[in-house]
Amino acid sequence: MEKQFNTRSMIFTLYGDYIRHHGNVIWIGSLIRLLKEFGHNEMSVRAAISRMHKQGWVQSEKIGNKSYYSLTERGRARMEEASNRIYKSKSPSWDGMWRMLVYTIPENKRHLRDELRKELVWSGFGLLSNSCWITPNPLEDQINRLVTKYGINDYVSFFRSTYEGMSTNQELVAKCWDIDDLNDHYSQFIQEYSQKYVIDKPKIEKGEISDGSCFVKAAMLVHQYRKFLFIDPNLPAELLPEKWLGDSAASLFSDYYQLLQNPANRFFESVFELGNVHETNK
Known part of the structure; x- marks a missing residue:
């Protein structure tokens, strides 16, 4: 399979969506096996995790001749913040300040x-x-x-x-953030993933798509949606334009993710547990 995304970014996605829910620690062999599904080879995974280690996102531990990696406190805080924003159900309320x-x-x-x-x-x-x-x-x-x-x-x-002028709060928003451009990005996301959702839903419900493929689809979905964290300021509803597409994109993401979640988790756990079995048998 052709590599589609930056290895380091995909590792962040896997930590945020899977590894942190399974004790926060993973054997490098399991990580390499998981990333192989996306076309990343062993060398690129080891180079990326080494870079993340130097940058303070992960820490390593050696047990026997096997290396394990876990998120640092800084990494956990960033994953928690990202997760709260990715899986939020609605825009935050505003205190007017x-x-x-x-x-x-x-x-x-x-x-x-x-x-x-x-x-x-x-x-x-x-x-x-x-x-x-x-x-x-x-x-x-x-x-x-x-x-x-x-x-x-x-x-x-x-x-x-408090903002006392000389414009409105909405005009202040327009000055500090490009909301129209953000809406265009959400429109593109909705167009692409609503089509994929319609095609995949009946197939997944009939068991016609493998757990491994669902794992890849789920990670790709999160990976693409996660990009909005870098451009969407997560503004309160009172400050958003009338034709705001962020909420529609969030609903589509949630529906599609829920559809993929069970088979994707099964695949992750099969690879993750295989690493633990190998360790137990050593």
Whole structure:
């Protein structure tokens, strides 16, 4: 099978959707076997997991001659946050307040500034003006983690405030986020995956698609939908346009995922348990 997605990204998807629900630890051999389903070879899996280890997302443990990998505390926190957003049932409620983060990070720490920007976009902040980021969501905990992680307490100011003008809240949203472009992405997702859902539903219900194929389809679905975490700020319903497609995309994702979940889990567990059996028999 031709490799379709970045190996590291697929590993994140498997940790978020499967491994963290099975004790958070996996034998590298099982991981290699799972990634083989997507066209990733052993060398690319080992290189990707090594990179994730250096970046602080996973930690390793050697038992006998076998290597096991688990998410670090940082990795678990990121997976938990991502999962809450991927599987959310509706837009968050709004308390009418805006959170504003302003930083003045010196030039000799530019790398911290670049890292912080990426983290803020991922968390759903929008850029209002140079070094001034805003969100309507209560992300105080995430901000405290970021400030501690990067050691930038002296360079950051964080406010909880109301917007007093000179435009409306909706116009403020339009200035900080490209909602029309986001809606276009959701439209493309709905068009592609509604067709796949209609085709697969009767086949899966009749048992005509293998567990391995359902595992691949489920992981691909999550992997594609997960991309919205990097572009959708998860705004409250009050701030979204009338013709918002995010909720329709979320419903389609949920229906399709539920359809694939049982056979996909069976396949994952068969490979995962095989690794544990090998260890027990050693």
